Amino acid sequence: MTSNFIDYVKINCVSGNGGAGSRHFRREKHVPNGGPDGGDGGRGGHIILRGNSQYWTLLHLKYQKHIKAQHGVAGEGGRRSGRQGEDEIIEVPLGTIARDAETGEVMGEVTEDGQQIILLPGGRGGLGNWHFRNSTNQAPEYHQSGDSGQELWIILELKVLADVGLVGFPNAGKSTLLSTVSAAKPEIADYPFTTLTPNLGVVAYRDFKSFVMADIPGIIEGASEGKGLGLRFLRHIERNSILLFVVSADAENPMKEYKTLLKELKVYNPELLDKKRVLSISKIDLIDEKQIKKIKAKIPEDLPYVFFSAATNQGIDELKDLIWQNLER
Template sequence: MTEGNFVDYVKIHVSSGNGGKGSAHLHREKYVAKGGPDGGDGGRGGHVILRGNKNLWTLFHLKFKRHVKAGHGEHGSKQRSTGADGQDEIIEVPLGTVIRDTETQNILHEITEDGQEIIVAEGGKGGLGNWHFKSSTNQTPRYAQPGIPGEEEDITLELKILADVGLVGFPNAGKSTLLSVITAAKPKIADYEFTTLKPNLGIVEYRDFKTFVVADIPGIIEGAAEGKGIGHRFLRHIERNSTLLFLIPADAKDIKEQYEILVDELRRYNPELLDKDRLVAISKSDMLDAELKAEMTTQLDRELNAPYIFISSVAQQGLTQLKDKLWEMLNKEESV
């Protein structure tokens, strides 16, 4: 999937259908002068429904679909015939989609399961026909209920990626390079900050045909939780990852400081993110000689409050051990 085709935020105006009018028809036949009321009920207006689809990874198919309108219910007719229901409008969305009220920004629903359906705009109820109002004192009611109007809503759809591992790091830390090496994903890679402007997903093929999903989130910078830079737009994508992989380059001035800044950004955005398992990968470690790596190991053992591993995406060093460690972290509950 190309970067331009990844859409994780759309606004849509949805309108459900109006309910059909009930009929006020009076039964008439050749030899029946006063047959009484036989007006049927109006049909229900069509719903606007969101349905989870596990085969979708983006909201791109809704990028240019700003208005969604369901069909109106048909009116009731004679012989107590109920009008047809209006046609429902079904919008398929990827798993991990959050539905918000555009005006209040309140979360209305979340879709996390394949086939899960949520009615975001309920069709109007059809009106009752006049035969419902017949009584001993009113044998021939000449009135029926009108249909109830449908609903109109402005909703915002946000996608929170459902991946197993979320890659977290500063711009140009090597996240896209790592993803391109351990998965079949082909993210844009270049030697400047903010190369990744959209999240990239990749499937890691592990031993015995087992797999897990890694999401490369655009690099965050200090202050992202307050809206600085572009990273705050993508912090929501790591809310559903079960494991966070922090990527810090070996040539960073202070590895511990960079790690603490990243952790602090996550804490300020959502403290619950700190409950997730964490692993620090020291990237670009092929530039370290044995002596320097031993010195860094001693320092990290003393200062870094998290497990870490040395890797090099370019030199293909430590990647098998990285996959082993991530798989172990993702499946630790099963092995207990």
């Protein structure tokens, strides 16, 4: 499962060289003083990043370490321009960011289907000698060589686009929730780290509305120090509108788990704490009303929350309502 989801690749990209302009003079039987007619060279091919909604991973680029665009073709006599080098288009899933591997600078990000970003432009084609004729030099020898293309190591990093990101410890019930409210079929088992890659599901809501929910691998205390699966997959909730915290009702201290999750998020990226948060307490079929009241007493007043059970569907509609209310604000 892990091998099929690739969200980070580093590739060497080279755009095409521009073709040289032509140094050529007319040679026609009845034109004794044929002038310059050298054509222009063609532009080198671009390296282009293009969004494709049919992709959800960078797996297709995992073993493609070098991507080169075609060179432009040199110009010819008769003012014929050389052919433009073919662009090299890199198809990527929506939510992909391109960075300069050396400086870390963001070169662009793709968020819409069909959106195109020129990462490396091809070299400009050279001008033929026809352009350099004038009254004092009617037979110019000069013509331009084409400009060289560019070469750069580029990092492509995928950040899954979703409205709601699930945050919780392993076995908190995130995958079960996603499978209950959507058609997604994440692996579910009674051992930690069942979810090894992000899973997406479209959640149907009232009046034909819907929203996208993403389940990422569970966090554990010390994840920011590399324990468990670490924080690698947290990039996938950086674009989410809402963070839905899922803590298990039968945990020893559910609110302590919530605070631990907040701490790990803060270490990874403090800006994540500025996002809207909704607290959901799962597996309430495993506790009684007295325990529910005890948990409620410790929930901050300004934190929206809901209790639910994916096993019995209790509270599922209320959870959807709460999410939608926060998405609309």
